[in-house]
Amino acid sequence: MADKRMFSLKIVDSDLFLDMPLSSQCLYFHLSMRADDDGFVNNPKKIIKIIGANEDDLKILIAKGFVIVFERGIIVITHWKINNFIRKDRYKPTLYENEVQSLSQTKNGMYIKEVGCHLVDQRLTSGQPSIDKGRLDKVSIDKGREESTPPPNSKKYGEYQNIILTDEQYKALQEKLQSHTDTMIEKLSRYIKSTGKTYQDHYVTILNWYEQDKDKLSQKKTGKIPTFEDYDKGEHL
Template identity: 25%
Template structure:
């Protein structure tokens, strides 16, 4: 945790701050000073005793929207507008130790935190934004908001927040986000599937015809049947990445041949890491393509298998404390997003 924090005049002149009682003002300033680099602070006996702070003071800060209380954890508070108050250089930034708390936070377009992932101004989860380098030079939030909506819809299946019209000026009364997402998903999937299928057939026919003296059509039919079975098996075994169509789904079965060629030099290491992951976790993760590519990149970059295993263990330790990661898809997504970082630390 940093030894110094910056305070601006705008903070001290903010109406929410000015209307606080003097005791609550002092408490808020102390919380700012002792928060970690992600704006998360643990309620301290030292702070409470020095300021004679009570539950009423904390409640006043919560009511003003200056801090966020975490249900099920009375000791932890989050500074709502932390990212607007503090600017921490990348070289000095240290992530919070309360990863299970940060995983519940989302970023609004003013870079303040919220627990409500369905808030119409939310553009990213806190974890994803931080993993992307905590960018603040975002000029257009609309694509990020739409991507976040698709992720939420895929994970939850429903939403009570309505979609705006194409011009962005008004809400569509007869169409919610789920309807919009299903329409976009259907169009994207169909166009992509038709194009990829045709390209695969043409390529297979050309290759097989030249190599086996004209029996390409029969072999192509067999390959097509096998590909269909493989796709079904993939869906049944849960090898999806945890993201909806239209959002980066990673490498699919349609590109399994190219994936196999990429990872072939490290296939033994990849298989070993998947086996290790399933031995350490009570959740069985199938041979997920995107995760396999993460393994491959780490091995290719010279990281020792034991370092990667240590990174897996650290993420599993965190996931075991977070109920939302007790399923294959969200746990796989967590590994894809953070394994490289945890391996580097190891």
């Protein structure tokens, strides 16, 4: 396995990447440095502890699409082949063949996870894979059912009771956001109600929005708080 890694400015200089907390950005670099030659990491939790990050940073990377997570806790760097080119005489294939088989690859080298879909074309080719439409429809329906089921011990928050948080997540928000917790919950609640948009993880979305707003929130008396239109212009979960 090579001991040197590269990073593309197309990825790490993007607004989507730079909008993340510095701790999430740092975790991305450390995961990439420790990945195998196909971009897989089998010990993300260990790396999180070593560098003093937390699991929220990993959740942000997953939600933003910078890493893909598998059932066994293994992850892969989504843009690995955009970042890295490894010579054939130094390349060592990953040990995680099952995970490789669940991935396809776009023309520019970005990994895509195909869950439960039948790929007609060979995986990890330079072209887009063909997907059995019937299987895809079934996966979409099942996914919708899963997302509509709130996690255990969760409660509804916000003016419109459309923000789903567990007790642990709400306590974590109070610790991180302090007096701004209810402000950010209400902001997301109104935004979802007014736009009809859905989010996979309300907790991570609130954290992301707070990271973008915290400087302005601290200057609330003299500064302008972002409006819904401001959020439409940016990248969010």
